[in-house]
Amino acid sequence: MQLIEALFKPIIEQMEADPTLILKQMAMWIIGGILIYLAIKKDMEPTLLLPMGFGAILVNLPGIAEVGGETVAQNGAFHTLERLFSIGIDNGELMPLILFIGIGAMIDFGPLLRNPKYMIFGAAAQFGIFFTLCLSAYFFDLNDAASIAIIGAADGPTAIFVAQTLNSKYIAPIMVAAYSYMALVPLIQPVVIKACTTKKERLIRMEDNGKPVSKTTRILFPIIVTILVGFVAPDAVSLIGFLMFGNLIRECGVLDSLSETAQKVLANLVTIFLGITIAFQMRASEFLQWETLLIMGLGLFAFVFDTFGGVMIAKLMNLFLKKKINPMIGAAGISAFPMAGRVVNKMGLAEDDQNFLLMHAIGVNVSGQVASVIAGGLILSFMAG
Amino acid sequence: MNFLTTVATDVVNTVTESTGFPGLDGVMKALPYMGYGMVGIFFVTGVIILTVSLLNKAGSKK
Numbered sequence: 347m348q349l350i351e352a353l354f355k356p357i358i359e360q361m362e363a364d365p366t367l368i369l370k371q372m373a374m375w376i377i378g379g380i381l382i383y384l385a386i387k388k389d390m391e392p393t394l395l396l397p398m399g400f401g402a403i404l405v406n407l408p409g410i411a412e413v414g415g416e417t418v419a420q421n422g423a424f425h426t427l428e429r430l431f432s433i434g435i436d437n438g439e440l441m442p443l444i445l446f447i448g449i450g451a452m453i454d455f456g457p458l459l460r461n462p463k464y465m466i467f468g469a470a471a472q473f474g475i476f477f478t479l480c481l482s483a484y485f486f487d488l489n490d491a492a493s494i495a496i497i498g499a500a501d502g503p504t505a506i507f508v509a510q511t512l513n514s515k516y517i518a519p520i521m522v523a524a525y526s527y528m529a530l531v532p533l534i535q536p537v538v539i540k541a542c543t544t545k546k547e548r549l550i551r552m553e554d555n556g557k558p559v560s561k562t563t564r565i566l567f568p569i570i571v572t573i574l575v576g577f578v579a580p581d582a583v584s585l586i587g588f589l590m591f592g593n594l595i596r597e598c599g600v601l602d603s604l605s606e607t608a609q610k611v612l613a614n615l616v617t618i619f620l621g622i623t624i625a626f627q628m629r630a631s632e633f634l635q636w637e638t639l640l641i642m643g644l645g646l647f648a649f650v651f652d653t654f655g656g657v658m659i660a661k662l663m664n665l666f667l668k669k670k671i672n673p674m675i676g677a678a679g680i681s682a683f684p685m686a687g688r689v690v691n692k693m694g695l696a697e698d699d700q701n702f703l704l705m706h707a708i709g710v711n712v713s714g715q716v717a718s719v720i721a722g723g724l725i726l727s728f729m730a731g
Numbered sequence: 732m733n734f735l736t737t738v739a740t741d742v743v744n745t746v747t748e749s750t751g752f753p754g755l756d757g758v759m760k761a762l763p764y765m766g767y768g769m770v771g772i773f774f775v776t777g778v779i780i781l782t783v784s785l786l787n788k789a790g791s792k793k
Contacts (some may be wrong), residue, residue, distance in 0.1 A: 462783035469776040476768040483761035485752050491761060560790035563783070570782050578775050717776060724771045728764045 378402030390529030401625020448613025450592020457709030468713030471679030474651030498648025518627030582723020
């Protein structure tokens with residue numbers, strides 16, 4: 347009997363403090379299991395959903411109780427993740443920023459530099475964020491509404507950065523929504539694109555009119571964008587600065603080994619810790635609220651309207667342009683690099699097997715990456731004001 | 732029409748009061764940010780487009 351008591355001491359103590367918590371924790375194991383299943387079986391953002399799923403199980407093991415509004419844990423992993431969260435996300439949003447160096451090093455801005463007008467689609471594809479800000483403000487206070495709206499950026503590090511800077515209490519559901527919807531881009535976007543375009547529009551072919559981009563332009567681009575964004579949205583300067591720093595390492599031509607490290611080793615290392623650290627916020631008592639479902643719904647709304655915004659601006663431009671644009675490429679402006687670009691290319695090929703939209707869609711896609719950071723910075727500036 | 736508006740307003744007010752949502756007040760507070768955000772993002776991207784176009788022109792002259 348004593349052996350059983352000793353073995354199940356954490357559960358017994360937790361049940362005495364809160365008898366229902368174990369049921370909620372079991373529900374979180376199921377949610378963790380679903381995330382792991384989606385990552386492995388459906389290949390949905392496995393680099394993040396798998397660590398988040400495993401972390402969700404880890405922080406919901408018995409031995410954790412809410413005493414006087416504070417979480418008391420006997421679970422060693424809980425403390426480790428708490429420390430990681432405090433160092434990597436809570437204090438200065440270190441992990442998303444370092445991850446941005448890796449992402450910046452991965453991005454080739456060439457297709458965007460050849461056709462700078464593609465930035466318009468990146469900007470239009472952030473409309474969903476601002477619509478959702480209004481809609482979320484009906485249900486949540488302004489800081490939380492802004493953090494939820496940024497799910498539409500389809501950009502994980504930006505979403506973490508904004509939610510954490512605005513001190514949102516819903517960071518875990520926001521992260522789960524952001525990464526789940528990024529993984530669901532191939533399912534969500536085609537439905538929206540087809541709903542707002544005609545077959546004739548989807549058949550529009552686009553020539554590759556890109557001229558070669560000089561090395562000077564490639565080097566100056568990250569520096570100039572950082573300065574411009576620094577002036578307009580100073581709160582986003584760390585985000586855009588780290589992204590552009592990564593890109594400068596890539597483009598300068600003398601730091602190949604650093605660029606390769608940033609793209610692979612650094613990005614992978616941070617990603618491993620980021621997913622499992624975010625899971626620290628997936629404690630049953632914090633995560634299992636009706637607000638989580640509402641946030642998932644609002645996130646979907648933001649994604650749909652971002653896609654809609656990108657496509658509609660392309661259709662609007664076609665009213666004035668001689669050389670028509672395939673409006674589907676506007677949808678690639680939702681960041682989610684490079685998945686959104688590939689989805690558009692695949693849809694173009696499905697309509698006409700000689701219609702190669704990849705270079706155009708990737709150009710729009712990288713512009714979405716920059717625009718999503720600018721949108722995050724603007725939101726931070728508004729909320730700070 | 733007036734009746735429908737009154738009913739809709741009552742429903743919204745009841746939901747807002749019973750749930751503790753900020754409700755329409757929150758939406759009204761967020762509305763200007765939506766406008767500023769849309770204008771702001773187009774302004775910044777406009778400046779970036781202009782700068783990149785100038786860089787490209789300067790690059791092609793060389």
